[in-house]
Amino acid sequence: MGGITLLLLWLLLPVGVMRCALSADRESDRVAELLGQPANVGFAQYAGYVAVDAAHGRALFYWLVEAAAAAAEAEEEEGMGSYKYCMCFTRKFRWSETQPPPEVRAAFAAYAEGGAAMSAAQLRRFLGEVQGEGAGAGAGAGDADAEWIVRRVCGRAHLAKPLMTLEDFYAYLFSDKLNPPIRSQVHQDMNAPLSHYFIYTGHNSYLTGNQLSSECSNVPIIKALQRGVRVIELDMWPNSTKDNVDILHGRTLTTPVEIIKCLRSIKEYAFCASPYPVIITLEDHLTPALQAKVAEMIAQTFGDMLYCPQTQSMKEFPSPEALKYRIIISTKPPKEFLESKAYKSDDRKENNSSDEEDWGKEIAYRAIAENEEDSLNHEQDEEDSGDDDSSHNIRQNSEYRRLITIQAGKPKGRLRDSLKVDPDRVKRLSLSEQKLEKAAASHSADLVRFTQKNILRVYPKGTRVTSSNYRPLVAWMHGAQMVAFNMQGYGRSLWLMKGFYKANGGCGYVKKPDFLLTSGPNGEVFDPKATMPVKTTLKVKVYMGDGWRTDFSQTHFDTYSPPDFYTRVGIAGVPADTRRNKTRIIEDEWVPVWNDEFRFPLTVPELALLWIEVREYDMSEKDDFGGQTCLPVLELRPGIRAVPLYDRKGRKYKSVRLLMRFEFVPH
Ligand SMILES: *[C@@H]1O[C@H](CO)[C@@H](O)[C@H](O)[C@H]1NC(C)=O
Ligand SMILES: *[C@@H]1O[C@H](CO)[C@@H](O)[C@H](O)[C@H]1NC(C)=O
Ligand SMILES: *[C@@H]1O[C@H](CO)[C@@H](O)[C@H](O)[C@H]1NC(C)=O
């Protein structure tokens, strides 16, 4: 019940009662105007709180309306109004002490074997049997030594045999630092080629806001790197005097930033969140002279950090492990390289009429847009378009080309040809989100086969001028490594993206599941649309939540009463696994206790994300937001865990967290 709760009384209180309750000066309680009431109502009204039982945090909310006719007369009597009516509500303005949920109490009783306190040995048994931790169960942040936990939680380091009370046990379980929901170490094999990983990728990494008029800056680049983003995109244009290189979003009003500033920031922050390689994707609109200048700047700025490939046509990409602490350049090769045989054959097919079938309206759309060069609707992402008007200067370009580890290309002609796997050469292909969706519909298997060896990058469509994002799952299901997102953006898609890259210790590289990397005996590959048997059922229990009472003001959610929280939980994954549900609404509680359980049968748990969003129910308006998080399902640590929540922009709240339980039931 949003707004006002617990309507208790609707009565005319005798003046005497009011007098004693309102002995203080109530001018501060005077209501000047009330929403929904006409202005100048011609009577005075007051509203406020009267403490009833301060010790237990109980107060009376009152609303007094002075009887208009009686007002003048009353003033002559003891300066008191006589009142037409009065509404009162009780309001809890403090919270009761929180109790551990029944299952936590039961677990304590069971493992403390009926005692008042739990020993380290008993806690170890609990960690092994309920939390799936302990000897050989796989390390995680919380797989700490039981004795260390007991000492840490109880602050009784000096005792020879520390013991844990129920309160200590509950405090431990509900601490997201000591008992987090996912593992925090890099635990996947990092020795496979780059194409075997999903890589945390930014789009137009230099923009501070929207795609049309925001400032370009090195600050969003730094923020992205601090978050673990591993692919930074720079859009290079000549400055107006054509003798230097600026980073900006071409054909828009974004104000440029000098490339050298971006490169220096990348150098400084590249490895603050992860030791694994940072890939710079360059969108190149430069003359050969300026390309040479960029090559020199890159070489000088990064020095030994820069990885330069031994050969121009790699058969396989190096591994993240081999490229630790290295910077990698990815862009289209300079012009003359494009004229090699492979590309020519693609060009030749460009006007085959079957293009129409493959691309449909997409081609028509592009043809129109390209005639209107200055149109803001112009396809935004041109890094690979190959529409250079530069003349060739092989010597100047060779230095630039030498830096390119991941060669990029844009689809030319038929999609099927672009997705052809070349056994002698790996490359990167870029598709817009719409093209990817089309390709997924008609060439699903070709996409999966392509991404087994090559890198596929997907970028937001040009009309997302507000820096919004798209749903990343279609791309992941087809093995696309670089799903480029506007990291300064907002919205649920970005929450999913951030949740996805919490996996593998948040290092920015997440190993693709094996089924996306292997083909069957007859060349058949993973089909995201196929119905597969359920592999495991994820059981999710939401016990309770806490922290809003310290992180929010008392009136943030409801002005007159404590909030009415509920939690939405759901799975984002392959279509068969996508499901959502929600808890009951708990009314008027800062510390809601739900004890609700949900079951999610999963056919492809490898690609499933569990999303959680707390809302505050409002009868009259849109529900308020109370926190969110998103967790990779296979990284979930089973057992009772404290799940920290984040705000809309993805910043962690200081104290808001849920107490939850995760359990996997194999099929
Ligand atoms: C372009 O860059 C050069 C070299 O840094 C600089 O001298 C020139 O002033 C710049 N032009 C503009 C318009 O900023
Ligand atoms: C494609 O079109 C160009 C001119 O538009 C023409 O010269 C060329 O022969 C065409 N190629 C094919 C394969 O139709
Ligand atoms: C155009 O594509 C169709 C269908 O793929 C093919 O049958 C035809 O031979 C192609 N024509 C040319 C000129 O390449």
Ligand SMILES: *[C@@H]1O[C@H](CO)[C@@H](O)[C@H](O)[C@H]1NC(C)=O
């Ligand atoms: C939602 O969860 C409740 C409680 O576990 C369950 O009874 C209900 O069937 C679920 N609804 C859906 C659509 O899964």
